Every structure is written in C-alpha cells, then in structure tokens.
Amino acid sequence: MSQAFTGTLALTWVAISRDRIQLPVWILAVAAFMVAVVSIWNGDLSQEELVSVAQFYGVQPAVRMFGLASGATLGAYIMSRGFVVFAVLVAVMSILFVVRHTRQDEDTGRAELIGSASVGRHANLASAFIVVVGANVLLAVLIGLILTFKGLPVASSFAAGAAFAGIGIFFAGLAGLAAQLAGTSRGATGLALAGLGLAFVVAGIGNILGRVDEAGVRVVSAWPAWLSPVGWGQQMRAFEEDHWSLLGLFAFSFLVLAAGAVFLETRRDTGKGLLPERRGPSAASPGLLSPVGLVWRLQRGVFLSWAVGVGLFGIVVGAVSADLEAMLDELEGFDEIFERIGGTDVIVDAAFVTFMGILALVITIYAVQGLLRMRAEESDGPAESVMATAVSRRQWVTSYILNIALGTAALFLIVGLTVGVTAGIVMGDVAAWAADLVVAGLVHIPAAWVVAGAVVLAFGLFPRRTALLAWMVFVIAAVTGPFIGAMLDLPEWIQNISPFIHVPAVPGESVTAAPIVGLLGMAVLLTGAGLLAFRRRDIDVTSV
Amino acid sequence: MPTAISIFGLVKNFGSTRALDAFDMTVWDNEVHGFLGPNGAGKSTTIRVLLGLLRRDAGEIDLLGGDPWRDAVALHRRLAYVPDDVKLWPTLTGGEVIDLMGKLRGGLDPARRAEMLDRFKLDPTKKCGTYSKGNRQKVAIVAAFASDVELFLLDEPTSGLDPLMVMAFRETVTEARREGRTVVLSSHIFADVEALCDRITIIRQGKTVQAGTLDELRHLTRTLIEVETERTVDDLEKLPGVHAVEREGLQTSFQVDSDEIDRVLRHLVQFGVKSLHSAPPSLEELFMRHYGDEVSEQKKPEEA
Ligand SMILES: Nc1ncnc2c1ncn2[C@@H]1O[C@H](COP(=O)(O)OP(=O)(O)OP(=O)(O)O)[C@@H](O)[C@H]1O
Numbered sequence: 117m118s119q120a121f122t123g124t125l126a127l128t129w130v131a132i133s134r135d136r137i138q139l140p141v142w143i144l145a146v147a148a149f150m151v152a153v154v155s156i157w158n159g160d161l162s163q164e165e166l167v168s169v170a171q172f173y174g175v176q177p178a179v180r181m182f183g184l185a186s187g188a189t190l191g192a193y194i195m196s197r198g199f200v201v202f203a204v205l206v207a208v209m210s211i212l213f214v215v216r217h218t219r220q221d222e223d224t225g226r227a228e229l230i231g232s233a234s235v236g237r238h239a240n241l242a243s244a245f246i247v248v249v250g251a252n253v254l255l256a257v258l259i260g261l262i263l264t265f266k267g268l269p270v271a272s273s274f275a276a277g278a279a280f281a282g283i284g285i286f287f288a289g290l291a292g293l294a295a296q297l298a299g300t301s302r303g304a305t306g307l308a309l310a311g312l313g314l315a316f317v318v319a320g321i322g323n324i325l326g327r328v329d330e331a332g333v334r335v336v337s338a339w340p341a342w343l344s345p346v347g348w349g350q351q352m353r354a355f356e357e358d359h360w361s362l363l364g365l366f367a368f369s370f371l372v373l374a375a376g377a378v379f380l381e382t383r384r385d386t387g388k389g390l391l392p393e394r395r396g397p398s399a400a401s402p403g404l405l406s407p408v409g410l411v412w413r414l415q416r417g418v419f420l421s422w423a424v425g426v427g428l429f430g431i432v433v434g435a436v437s438a439d440l441e442a443m444l445d446e447l448e449g450f451d452e453i454f455e456r457i458g459g460t461d462v463i464v465d466a467a468f469v470t471f472m473g474i475l476a477l478v479i480t481i482y483a484v485q486g487l488l489r490m491r492a493e494e495s496d497g498p499a500e501s502v503m504a505t506a507v508s509r510r511q512w513v514t515s516y517i518l519n520i521a522l523g524t525a526a527l528f529l530i531v532g533l534t535v536g537v538t539a540g541i542v543m544g545d546v547a548a549w550a551a552d553l554v555v556a557g558l559v560h561i562p563a564a565w566v567v568a569g570a571v572v573l574a575f576g577l578f579p580r581r582t583a584l585l586a587w588m589v590f591v592i593a594a595v596t597g598p599f600i601g602a603m604l605d606l607p608e609w610i611q612n613i614s615p616f617i618h619v620p621a622v623p624g625e626s627v628t629a630a631p632i633v634g635l636l637g638m639a640v641l642l643t644g645a646g647l648l649a650f651r652r653r654d655i656d657v658t659s660v
Numbered sequence: 661m662p663t664a665i666s667i668f669g670l671v672k673n674f675g676s677t678r679a680l681d682a683f684d685m686t687v688w689d690n691e692v693h694g695f696l697g698p699n700g701a702g703k704s705t706t707i708r709v710l711l712g713l714l715r716r717d718a719g720e721i722d723l724l725g726g727d728p729w730r731d732a733v734a735l736h737r738r739l740a741y742v743p744d745d746v747k748l749w750p751t752l753t754g755g756e757v758i759d760l761m762g763k764l765r766g767g768l769d770p771a772r773r774a775e776m777l778d779r780f781k782l783d784p785t786k787k788c789g790t791y792s793k794g795n796r797q798k799v800a801i802v803a804a805f806a807s808d809v810e811l812f813l814l815d816e817p818t819s820g821l822d823p824l825m826v827m828a829f830r831e832t833v834t835e836a837r838r839e840g841r842t843v844v845l846s847s848h849i850f851a852d853v854e855a856l857c858d859r860i861t862i863i864r865q866g867k868t869v870q871a872g873t874l875d876e877l878r879h880l881t882r883t884l885i886e887v888e889t890e891r892t893v894d895d896l897e898k899l900p901g902v903h904a905v906e907r908e909g910l911q912t913s914f915q916v917d918s919d920e921i922d923r924v925l926r927h928l929v930q931f932g933v934k935s936l937h938s939a940p941p942s943l944e945e946l947f948m949r950h951y952g953d954e955v956s957e958q959k960k961p962e963e964a
C-alpha cells in the first residue's frame with residue numbers, strides 16, 4: 117500500500133514549483149477581494165442598521181438563498197453577505213487545482229520523474245491533495261488575519277477562514293474523485309463544478325425552508341442545509357457561535373472522498389477501467405455520417421444526463437414554491453419589509469427569478485463544457501483527422517456550436533416547463549404558471565449564448581488557453597451577475613459586464629425586446645469572430 | 661512526368677523554432693515516395709502543411725494541382741491521411757469510425773471495406789476506447805484505403821503493427837500503386853521503405869538533405885567488400901574511392917565508393933580472387949550518413 121505512494125513528497129515539490137504562479141495568484145486574489153469587500157462594508161453601521169440588514173437576510177425567503185442570517189453583528193453581516201461568493205471562489209480554486217494536477221498534467225507530471233525515481237500509483241493524486249490542502253489552510257489564515265485587522269473578534273475571524281478552507285478542501289476531494297470518474301480534465305471540471313452548484317442550491321433551499329426567530333435576524337435552517345458542504349460552512353456560524361466542531365465533518369468527508377478517489381485510481385490502473393468493455397455496431401447508422409450527426413452522437417449522453425438533472429431540479433424548485441406561499445402567511449409580522457419590495461405576490465415571483473437566475477448559471481456550465489470538447493478533440497483527439505477530410509473548418513466548428521446552442525436552449529425549456537408545471541400543480545393553474553416560467557427560462561438563453569460565444573472566441577484566438585479563459589469568462593459573468601454582483605454592491609458598470617444582468621426579470625417584469633436583441637447580437641458577434649480566428653490559425657495538436 | 665506534390669522553399673515556424681527551413685520535395689504521380697528523417701526533422705509538420713492543418717510561413721506548394729490551404733476541402737476529397745498518432749472517439753466502434761471517415765471524405769467502397777477489414781483482421785464491433793495502438797492504426801489504414809482517392813499521406817503508419825500486419829500493409833500499398841495511386845510514406849522503418857518506395861526524400865532539421873531513387877542514393881555511399889585472394893593485394897589504397905582497408909593475411913576488407921566498384925574489381929582479379937563478399941549499403945547506413953550528428957557532418961570534407 118505504502119509503495120503506491122512512493123514519490124509523493126518529490127511530486128509535491130514538482131506540483132508546487134509548476135504552480136508557483138497560478139496558485140499564489142488565486143490565493144492573493146481571493147485575499148485581496150476579501151480586503152476590498154470588508155472595506156466596502158464599513159463598520160460604521162449603527163445597531164439599528166445592523167438589525168435591518170440582518171432582517172433583510174432573515175425575512176426574505178429568496179434572499180436566504182445567498183446568505184444565512186446569524187444575528188445583528190458586523191461579523192455576522194459580512195458572513196451573510198459574502199459567504200457564498202467566497203465559498204464558491206475557494207471551491208473553484210481547489211477544483212481547478214486538483215484537476216490540473218491529476219487529469220490534465222497527470223502524464224507529463226509523472227513523466228518528469230519516472231525516469232529518475234520510482235513513483236507510486238497514487239503519488240500524483242496524493243501530492244495534489246497535499247498542496248491543495250496547504251493552500252486552503254494558508255488562505256484560511258490570511259482571511260483570519262484580514263478580518264482580525266478589520267477589528268473583528270480574533271477567534272471568530274479564524275473560524276470564518278476555516279469555514280472557507282473546509283469548503284475548499286471538500287471540493288478538492290470531490291474534484292479528485294471526479295478526476296477518476298471522468299476520462300478528461302474537461303469532464304472532471306464539469307462534474308466537480310456541477311457538484312458545487314448543487315451544494316450551493318441545496319444549502320440555499322435549506323435556508324429558505326428554515327425558520328426565522330422573532331426578531332427576524334437569525335434563521336435556523338431546515339435539514340437540507342446539512343446535506344451540503346456550503347451549508348456546513350454556514351452552520352459554523354462564525355461571529356455568532358463559532359462551531360469549530362463542524363471542521364470534523366469537513367475533514368471526515370474529505371477523507372472519504374479522497375479514499376474513494378484512491379480506490380477508483382487503483383481500479384483504473386489495474387486495467388479493469390471504470391467503463392466495462394462493450395461492443396457496438398460494426399457499421400455506422402446513417403445518422404452518424406455527418407459532422408452534425410457525429411457531434412450529437414458524442415454529446416448526447418452528456419446532454420441527456422443534464423436534461424434529467426435540470427428536470428429533476430426544476431421539479432424540486434417547483435414543489436418548494438408551495439412552501440414559499442405557506443411561509444408568507446407566517447411572516448405577517450414583517451409587512452413593512454415586504455412593502456419595501458412590493459407585496460406578497462412579488463415574493464413568489466422574486467423567488468422564481470432568483471431560482472431561474474441560478475439555474476441559468478448552472479446551464480451555462482453545460483454550454484461552456486460542451487464547447488470545450490472542441491479543444492479536447494483538437495489537442496488530444498481525432499479533430500485533425502476529421503479536418504483532413506472534406507469537412508471544412510467552418511463546418512466542423514458550426515456543428516459544435518449548433519449542437520451546444522440548441523442543447524442549451526433545450527435545457528432552459530426543460531427547466532421552465534418542469535418548474536412551471538410543478539408549481540402550477542401545487543399552487544393551482546398549471547397553464548398560467550407553465551407559460552410564465554417557460555418564458556422565465558427562455559429569456560436566459562441569449563445571455564448563456566453570449567458566454568458560449570466568448571468561449572468560441574477564446575478557442576479561435578488562444579487554443580492552448582481555451583479552458584482557462586472559458587472558465588474565467590464564466591466566473592466573471594457569474595460573479596458580476598445579478599445576484600452576486602448586487603449583493604456585493606459592485607459598481608453598476610462592473611455589474612453591467614455580466615450578460616445575465618441584462619436578462620429581464622421574468623416573471624414579475626415583462627419581457628422587453630431590446631436587451632434580448634442586444635445579447636443575441638453580442639453572441640453572434642463573438643461566435644463569428646471566434647470562427648474567423650479559428651479558420652486562420654494552425655490546428656494545434658499539443659501531444660506532438 | 662506530372663507531379664502529385666511539389667514543394668519549394670517551404671518554411672514553417674512554431675514561435676521561435678523553425679520546423680521547416682526552405683524545404684523542397686517533389687513527389688511524382690503514381691509513385692510510392694519514402695519520407696525519412698530523424699525525430700523532430702519536420703516530417704509530420706510537412707504532412708500537416710500539405711493537409712492545410714498548418715499554415716505555411718513561406719514557400720510554394722502544388723498539391724494535386726491546388727493549394728493545400730486555399731483549396732483544402734476540394735483536395736481532401738482526393739486524398740486520405742493516416743496520422744502519426746491515431747486518436748479515435750472512445751465510444752464509437754472501429755466500424756463506425758471507418759464508415760464515418762469514409763463518408764466525410766466523400767464515399768467508401770463497401771466491398772473494399774470488407775476486404776480491408778479481413779486483410780487487417782480488425783474487429784469492427786469493438787469500441788475504439790478498447791483498441792490498442794496498433795489496432796487504432798489499423799482503423800485509420802482501413803478507413804484510408806477503403807476510399808477511392810488519388811493520394812495517400814501516411815505518417816509512420818506501421819509503427820504499431822505486428823510483422824503480419826506490416827506484410828498486409830505492404831500488400832495494400834503495392835496494390836494502390838498498381839491501381840495508379842500515389843503514396844507518401846513517412847517512416848523510421850527502413851525495411852518498409854526499401855520494400856515499397858520508388859523514390860525517397862531525406863529531411864533533417866527542416867531541410868532536404870537528399871532526394872532520389874534508392875539506387876541513386878546508394879551510389880552516393882560505399883559498398884563493403886571482403887575478398888580472399890591467392891596473393892596479397894597491393895596498391896589498393898592508391899585507387900580512388902577506396903577507404904578503410906584492413907588486411908589479415910590473404911583476407912582483405914575495405915569500403916569503396918559505389919561508382920568506383922568496377923575499377924576496383926578489375927584491380928582485384930590480378931591477385932587471384934578465391935572468394936568475394938560484397939554488401940551494398942543498407943538504407944540504414946545511408947541514413948546514418950545523412951542523419952549523423954554534427955561530428956560526422958564535419959568529418960566529410962576532410963575525408964574527401
Ligand atoms: N505545434 C507545435 N508547436 C511547437 N513546435 C512544434 C509543433 N509541432 C512540431 N513542432 C516542432 O517542429 C519540429 C518538427 O516536428 P515534426 O513533428 O514535424 O517532426 P517529425 O519529423 O515528424 O518527427 P518524428 O519522427 O519524431 O515524428 C520539432 O522540433 C517539433 O518540436
């Protein structure tokens with residue numbers, strides 16, 4: 117057993133030195149962001165103001181999606197407001213790191229050492245885990261120091277840092293597992309990011325279904341929050357109760373995930389493989405025999421699992437809407453706050469806008485991931501063989517773009533339908549709800565296409581950086597977008613960067629043509645530019 | 661004679677590395693053309709430029725009467741490519757890939773497909789993810805030769821094949837030539853090139869170092885001769901083109917430039933030849949001369 121880990125230490129140093137720029141940049145950027153955020157949310161808030169902002173998170177069910185109210189203190193306020201954003205950043209950092217050092221660079225990373233030293237089967241994975249855990253601990257300390265310097269209680273500041281590190285480490289473990297399950301780095305990243313999205317939504321649902329105390333400043337989450345690592349981090353309640361013991365939960369789950377990854381790696385290496393050897397047809401069906409048919413064949417499994425996933429999700433969200441309605445009755449004491457946002461009906465609408473907005477980000481992951489397949493096929497796949505046939509480059513790229521654009525649109529339709537029909541069933545009037553929510557889903561399509569267009573442009577211009585740029589575009593679009601950007605009080609011009617900010621808030625608002633046409637135009641422009649760039653450049657096979 | 665491919669002054673840079681440096685090559689119609697050179701010499705790069713996958717920085721290329729970059733799609737209907745590292749879709753079967761590639765190229769002869777599958781003993785029902793390197797290569801070869809095209813660009817197609825499959829491959833190439841097709845065969849395997857190629861081009865560090873028929877190239881090298889005579893051979897060293905003479909009693913061995921063999925043999929018979937063994941230069945020796953590192957390159961002038 118221990119032999120399987122031989123060389124871990126040496127590979128750890130290799131991993132650190134190879135990542136000597138990217139990882140420190142991530143850590144410093146997150147820390148700098150924390151500095152910026154705590155200096156925006158100044159400590160001059162009066163006790164009354166603190167109560168009112170805490171109530172903002174405590175009373176409105178839709179807002180609870182993004183933060184857990186834990187009392188009327190400055191620290192608790194920073195945690196309610198910033199927690200999800202930092203949790204996501206730390207998790208993304210950890211996921212990308214682990215995938216980079218297992219799937220993506222696995223072979224080359226090993227090759228460097230295999231000549232000189234013997235390297236155990238799990239050494240690479242173990243070294244990635246060691247470095248990522250170290251990075252998270254470092255980040256926890258930095259965040260603790262930053263919050264302490266802000267004048268917040270020391271122990272709580274470090275508890276906050278630890279909560280983020282716990283989440284980062286959990287998702288490092290998940291990414292390690294995903295790297296073994298998925299055959300490619302693209303697949304592994306997508307799988308782990310989907311896990312993150314799910315964790316975020318599950319924690320949010322737990323908070324939404326929770327109960328608020330009489331003062332309206334503290335939410336006791338419902339059980340779903342405890343199913344999600346993002347939820348665990350919130351339940352540590354830094355600056356209120358500092359539940360350090362929850363770190364045990366993070367540590368335990370990380371160990372389980374890491375052990376799972378090691379187990380799968382063993383199976384993979386002994387040649388059994390994770391996919392059983394199957395046979396198939398000896399000749400191609402006519403549907404396969406075109407670029408479009410080929411891409412559909414390659415993508416259909418991924419698409420169908422996403423369709424089932426978002427469909428189930430839509431059903432859950434639709435069903436929860438009944439609880440939202442019920443909650444409104446309980447919350448009679450808070451008329452004043454409801455009035456500020458415009459009446460009871462709007463609360464249900466606002467919740468749906470929020471859900472749809474989140475699902476739009478999740479579905480955009482599908483588009484990004486699907487388009488990244490182009491790069492994978494090019495650098496380490498048969499793309500060059502295809503482009504050596506009578507298939508033009510334009511045809512090749514367009515077949516991907518069509519497939520992904522339509523697939524993305526279909527996912528939005530599925531989400532709108534499932535949420536709408538279920539909400540209609542629980543609240544009555546299926547036709548009206550379905551119609552409303554289908555529109556609410558479909559209005560996001562142009563925004564998702566803009567992100568997709570940016571991915572095509574990155575692919576055309578910078579083939580070797582496509583994946584990095586694509587996920588960067590996605591993270592920027594998400595972070596500056598309508599929920600996170602507004603929550604962080606980002607300046608309006610920064611929020612305007614995100615295509616999602618321009619999506620009409622349906623239901624509630626009515627659909628206007630201008631933003632939709634604008635976004636579609638942008639998407640076409642980006643895609644067209646990417647296509648032109650791709651037609652002019654070399655096909656880049658990196659494994660040469 | 662009409663040319664299938666003519667390349668003149670081809671330059672291709674990757675950043676600061678110059679992969680092709682004023683490279684020239686001519687491939688006649690209906691010949692099997694060997695393309696040889698050490699690792700990193702630029703063979704795959706040349707083939708990729710010919711396929712319009714890479715954009716050249718300078719030089720003129722005529723490929724089947726067209727320009728490989730501008731007329732890519734039209735040209736690709738008339739040629740088939742086997743890449744050096746065959747990568748396939750893990751979830752598709754070999755049979756599906758063969759049909760797909762054939763169709764995308766513009767059509768496939770079903771009878772020919774069946775014949776090739778049989779010849780290469782390939783199971784078309786297996787998923788590509790489970791094929792070995794050699795079997796993936798066979799998929800690409802079958803897909804290429806089941807198409808009715810004029811030109812085959814093959815980049816080290818036999819590097820993963822077992823000896824039986826190499827024979828099947830040779831048979832296939834010979835057949836293609838008989839049918840009037842043209843083949844460019846990049847290879848490190850001398851035996852394949854010696855068995856198949858009409859002409860060869862040797863590339864080194866992106867430049868053409870030698871081109872011609874195998875015989876022409878052989879003339880540029882030396883033949884090893886071992887001879888046993890009744891009397892000691894005298895004055896051998898004085899003859900032009902004779903090198904590395906070694907005597908052991910009545911046994912003499914030496915090397916001779918191929919175009920001086922006749923004169924040397926006339927000289928030898930004066931001493932009563934009892935047995936004679938001559939080894940023509942193998943392609944491998946030819947290679948060594950042209951591939952040879954800088955040291956042997958510098959040795960040349962002083963030998964002359
Ligand atoms: N995409 C690329 N980016 C940078 N350099 C490249 C790229 N492709 C090839 N090269 C470089 O160009 C040179 C020629 O490479 P090429 O693959 O054409 O050689 P080759 O003759 O096919 O070698 P081998 O016999 O090993 O297949 C090498 O120095 C290689 O490193």
Ligand SMILES: [Mg+2]
Nearest residue numbers: 703704705744
């Ligand atoms: Mg090569």
